[in-house]
Amino acid sequence: MKSQYDETLSCIDNSSWSHNVEMNQTDQITFTALQDGSLGYQLLENENYLYFLGQQYRIKQADKDDSGYDYHREVTTTHIRFDAQYVYQYEKHKGSWTVGPADLMSFVFDQNELGNHGFTWSIIGDPPKVEVTDYGEKSGQDCINDCCEKFNMVVTADNKHIYLTVMEQFVKKINLSFKYLNNTPEFKTSIDTTELQNIAKCYGKTKEKEEDNTSSDSGSDLSDTDVDTTDIATKDASADDDTEYYFEPFIVRDEESIKEWGERPGPPIIDERFTNPEAMRQYALATMKSEPEVQMSLSYTGDEPLSLGNMVYAIIRPENFETWVTVTAVKTNALSWHSDPEISLNNKPQNLVDYEVALQKSIQLVKGHLSGIGRSLSAVDTLANNAWGMGTITKKVGEVHDRN
Template sequence: MKDKIIVKNKDYAEPLNSVLIDSFQVTKTVNQSWQIQFNAYDDKSVAFSLLQAQNSILWRGQEFIIKQIQPTYANSLNTTQVTATHIGYEVQRVFQHNVNTGTKTYSVNDVLSFYLNGNSFDYTWEVRGSFDNQQIENLGNANGQDMLSKITSTWSNAIITFDNKKIIVYSSDDYYQDKGKVITYLGNTNQVQLTYDSTNLVNKLYCISDNSGDENSKPAFNPFYVQDDESIKKYGLYEGNPVSDNRFNNADAMRQYALSQLQPEPSLSIQVQFNANNEDIDTGEIRTLIIPELNLTTKVTVTQVTLYPLSDTQQSQAQLDNTAKTILNYNNSLQNALSGHVDTTTNINTTISSAIASNQDEINKINSALKQQSQAVTTDNGTITYTLNTGVVYVYCNFTDIVANKTSFNVPNGFVPNNTINGSLVINESGTNYIINYTISSTFDIKSIYSLQNESVTELNNQATGNFSYLI
């Protein structure tokens, strides 16, 4: 089973069966982090006892190292929150004490080889894509994490990811791939948040030759400015701090670098929450973002994901890029929308008044129809009552002698939701908490019932009462 979670140390490797599945979270951010987090309850197993710092979690073929554990004791139940980071980041254990003194020219592979060749922790590497050689001063006397930072700061198009202890450095052109998938507002997502921020706007920079601390050496080039005239025309002048870098010993190279450091447009951050928990999305994807209300269709790259791969209820989330083209498309959409609003503003009050007057009778009929309906289904295993009130179905449950994974109630016509609803209901009966996992489609199906009592979680055939609600 690909989703089996294994906990291991140097002596044992055991499957962990006490994970609370809705809490199991995977987060991945380009060039920053890759980790899993979850809560587990104490089922007195060897696996639970292995949830200790620096032990490993194996999941979907990748190894993660436990970095944080947070035990909690409440209501006679012992649970532990676990945070584990990908073993690739343990490359910080590699330390290169030697130093290549002076300013020298390196490829990405040269840097990786200098730090990792012959390391005692079994880290390997691979470079995918094309990178220009760059100059680096005094390389070495640092650990493997500093090596990764040196690569991403020296090569702005470098993307670093891992396959266990293999470090893979991609060029951005090789990492980001368009597989033809889309993100559509009111399609596979009902929530798209766009954050437009001009705090770090910079459209002019002063470039200075770096003499590397030698006051007597001659500058490689005379100081000069670079600027973005279109940005200055649109927003006014925003000058950043002077730029100097000893990697560039001629004005043309420095000019190209400085232009890449400008931020002539406000940044655009896009966050998406998908309608389904099983949205198959990962960093490195290029997707088409469609927001019909803005007439916006643009390509975006996925730079961060938060996934709940074991849950039936938690929704996948993604952070999208803020490339110059995306921002331009967004600006054009806003401008077109503004023009359309201006054209219709003079008639809007008349239009609204007319619409209300012509539809008031229909509104009254709808409200009357939704006031309240109620139906009940009774079986040998219990009773379930459905009450419809202003668009919300309230489901009142009275279950007796339920057999887990077998109980099913027919849902009355008129109360069937448009889509399957999966949920987990926690109720309290005589001091004992019960977790009822259920699915609603054309039937109401009890998937399982667990009792939380005396520091244990037990799947059982027992009594449970409670109520909950869902939107139709």
């Protein structure tokens, strides 16, 4: 931690090594260290540094686990870029402010009274500017997260130099395909409709609240880029009918989602800062989870190294699934020659569309097979024609006859 000692680690259990990188989320190394009497083992303490492939990681956990004669430590480290949480801007830029990512990064990293702790940064691309209000009281990590969210950017780093790249320039197609049972022995897809919502009632700013709070900004018409989703509250839609609003509460519907999945009403969306109904409507449409969560992952046995943002064509024959996918997370063990990388893929709406197309292909194949053997097609026809409109998949699996 004070740069007094450095030592090559001979104490690592190679099979335990895991380097996990996830787009805009994680860059972490974990491993088990075995007590071998080395200086390196003793240096595995909280806040000391680990160096791997030219990058610096800070030890955040070094749990001692001694049982009998088995002495070892479970070590977790995070990339030094996450030390941006210790850069802090206590001031606020008062009022409305039209900004790009460079404006926010400069304000938080370069214009605070505590300094930037050695961090530098670069912006790659020129995303459209957005409006923010009273921006400040943020850490450097908060600012990076804001840039990724507001400008659709990806953060990468070379030690303490931060790169923020617009998504369109970060994602690149490569000459590689994932082929099931060729270089992809495992492929998993999960579609979760648990939190699906495509109808909500919207409540904006109340006039009573404006009169009681003279410090609030009554003239702001906020768009969806101004509001953090953590500011949303929920309440009983039947509360105080005498409340006066700047616009009448209204119901918003995501018709595309309703067409696909049926009506899925959910909790009201309330934000006291909205005085413009159209801005409120756009924000509600962006806030509701009107599409299911799609998670895709696979293991990869090929020789081509994969990086975040690589676009690869996936061919999964048993599922009739073919589409472009983007690598969003890579988990590797560089210390074990027989360990295959675990790859996570993007969960964009297009993947869901491609998956639905694959399902329809599978249905048609089943229909053709049943027709060839003279079986009734009534059940599978129902599945093909009606299931997607209801947002559920059903099939006939048997019959129960009442003896009476």
